[in-house]
Amino acid sequence: MKDLPVAGKALTLLFTAAFLVACSGTDTQQQEEAAAAAAAAEAAAAQQAREAEQAAAREAAAAREAAAEERRLEQAVAAAGSTFYFDFDSSTLTTEARQALDAHIALLRTNDRNVRLDGHTDERGTRDYNMALGERRANSVRDYMVVNGIASYRIETVSYGEEQPVAYGSGEENWSQNRRVELSRQ
DSSP: OTTHHHHHHHHHHHHHHHHHHHHTTTOHHHHHHHHHHHHHHHHHHHHHHHHHHHHHHHHHHHHHHHHHHHHHHHHHHHHHOSEEEOOTTOOOOOHHHHHHHHHHHHHHTTSOOOEEEEEEOOSOSOHHHHHHHHHHHHHHHHHHHHHTTOOGGGEEEEEEETSSOSSOSSSHHHHHHHSEEEEEEO
16 A cells, blocks of 8 residues: 555556547657557556565565564473572572573563562572562572673563562572572563
């Protein structure tokens, strides 16, 4: 539909040329010039139509490529997971966490969705200490995302401390599952 003005201009040229032919009377040179102008206008209109079709085809191909890339990034995010684990009493990102975050960052660069980062700890330590540690962990993930190009206003951080464990019981196996940041897209 955006090509209508181009086609309208071409039709205007055609009608103008036809009008000149009709008004020219018997002068053959004027008739030949008008016929040549009409033929040129018709050729120009056909060229413009071809160019519009080619542009539409390029746009459609670009849209298909963008959709395929987004599907690939979604699959990478699904494979990486959205939970990032930490060592005991640490808010430093592990290599595995950074690699998983890189997949999320790549996807977030293609859209304008917001994310929420929930910081968690194991049961060891006081409630206040664990709330602060959960916040430091969530902020560590946020800072990594911001340094890698995600705007800070798109990231919300929350600390739950030890309040929402995923593994109950004492022991390193359970504690290691609770020392985490969970990312959810809004």
